[in-house]
Amino acid sequence: MATTETWHVANWGLDVESSDSGSIYKHQCMTCGQKSSPAVTADGPDAWCLRHAEQTGHTDFRCAVTTFFRASLVGGARR
Numbered sequence: 001m002a003t004t005e006t007w008h009v010a011n012w013g014l015d016v017e018s019s020d021s022g023s024i025y026k027h028q029c030m031t032c033g034q035k036s037s038p039a040v041t042a043d044g045p046d047a048w049c050l051r052h053a054e055q056t057g058h059t060d061f062r063c064a065v066t067t068f069f070r071a072s073l074v075g076g077a078r079r
């Protein structure tokens, strides 16, 4: 008796998830490691960098942006 196997492979897509929150911005001083508060735009963290530079003389920063994605089936299963 022969065995037959059928494989169904789905097409998946990846989309930016925007129903809960947009991207989260957070900046960090590269000299001392202090971090800004997280924010949904870069404006607050940018202002934090300028205040931090004025107060400490530290001038190098990095920005971390967290963006959420959701995978979902696209066009159903294919054979």
Ligand SMILES: [Zn+2]
Binding pocket: 029, 030, 031, 032, 033, 034, 052, 056, 058
């Ligand atoms: Zn600093």
